[in-house]
Amino acid sequence: MHDRPRRSVLYMPGANARALEKARTLPADGLILDLEDAVTPEAKAQAREQVVAAAQAGGYGRREVVVRVNGLDTPWGHADLTAAATCGADAVLLPKVETAEALRQAERVLAAAGAPESLALWAMVETPRGVLTVAEVAAGSRRLACLVMGTSDLAKDLRCAHTPDRLPFLASFGLVLLAGRANGLAVLDGVHLDLDDADGLAAACRQGRDLGFDGKTLIHPNQIEAANRAFAPTPDEVARARRLIAAHAEATAAGKGITVVDGKLVEALHVEQARRLVALAEAVGIAG
Structure with a gap:
């Protein structure tokens, strides 16, 4: 892996x-x-x-x-x-x-x-x-x-x-x-x-x-x-990543290609980064 x-x-x-x-x-x-x-x-x-x-x-x-x-x-x-x-x-x-x-x-x-x-x-x-x-x-x-x-x-x-x-x-x-x-x-x-x-x-x-x-x-x-x-994300970074993933999923379900989180445009590439960050956080036991 x-x-x-x-x-x-x-x-x-x-x-x-x-x-x-x-x-x-x-x-x-x-x-x-x-x-x-x-x-x-x-x-x-x-x-x-x-x-x-x-x-x-x-x-x-x-x-x-x-x-x-x-x-x-x-x-x-x-x-x-x-x-x-x-x-x-x-x-x-x-x-x-x-x-x-x-x-x-x-x-x-x-x-x-x-x-x-x-x-x-x-x-x-x-x-x-x-x-x-x-x-x-x-x-x-x-x-x-x-x-x-x-x-x-x-x-x-x-x-x-x-x-x-x-x-x-x-x-x-x-x-x-x-x-x-x-x-x-x-x-x-x-x-x-x-x-x-x-x-x-x-x-x-x-x-x-x-x-x-x-x-x-x-x-x-x-x-x-x-x-x-x-090299680990902070709890705040993890929490933001989770919000980003959730918002993008909601937008996708509603047929929208893009969404905005905390004033910033979110695209599929940002979701991929957010998922990697959350996976790392979970692997090392950081909540967020």
């Missing part, structure tokens, strides 16, 4: 058994159990075992469980994908995706390992080439459900600064959002690295929401609340 809540998606280091356990109690919409950047080479095999065991054990409730694997061009990628295929996770996140062929290679490994049809692929967009080829990638696999911005790696390759307004990333954000939306995918914003900068995190979350992201990837549980708040 592409429209499930993904306001807050938290990276959890796969080598840290306590973190994998704690993740079962955190109010994040999604969890990325990480075998890649967060794990040193000597800990890769142990992390894989722990992540697979954690996913198989379950207990994560409604949280979406995603395993970030190492790339197939590394010594660990093939074993990661094979192990993740049947561990019970909702999705596998591929790092540094730059071609549709990379998705197809991962699909072949997953299929050979017996992955169910329901196992989704997520793709990290974190290199200049990945941004420039994202239109091809976004259309590259029927398993693909989500694009994830990797702003740390992207900043390194672009040689750009992490400014408060994130202006250096806006071109990349725009291309990835366009490709994601054109193909019906979810799109997640990159991480906020400064754990002591609550105001900056809140601003980045608001900016991400305004740009059109579905949610934000996070590196610490303390960041969950800010993301959940920013």
Whole structure:
């Protein structure tokens, strides 16, 4: 389901058994159990075992469980994908995706390992080439459900600064959002690295929401609340959406194509937006 809540998606280091356990109690919409950047080479095999065991054990409730694997061009990628295929996770996140062929290679490994049809692929967009080829990638696999911005790696390759307004990333954000939306995918914003900068995190979350992201990837549980708040509708917004849906239904029943709510013209496209907003609110328990 592409429209499930993904306001807050938290990276959890796969080598840290306590973190994998704690993740079962955190109010994040999604969890990325990480075998890649967060794990040193000597800990890769142990992390894989722990992540697979954690996913198989379950207990994560409604949280979406995603395993970030190492790339197939590394010594660990093939074993990661094979192990993740049947561990019970909702999705596998591929790092540094730059071609549709990379998705197809991962699909072949997953299929050979017996992955169910329901196992989704997520793709990290974190290199200049990945941004420039994202239109091809976004259309590259029927398993693909989500694009994830990797702003740390992207900043390194672009040689750009992490400014408060994130202006250096806006071109990349725009291309990835366009490709994601054109193909019906979810799109997640990159991480906020400064754990002591609550105001900056809140601003980045608001900016991400305004740009059109579905949610934000996070590196610490303390960041969950800010993301959940920013990417969820307010009770007032939900109430207005319900009024809009009701008014449009009334107008349609009376044979009118358009109606006015709160002084604004309402057309079918506004109703579609309102329905999505209400569905998100219901999924995360916001009344309105």
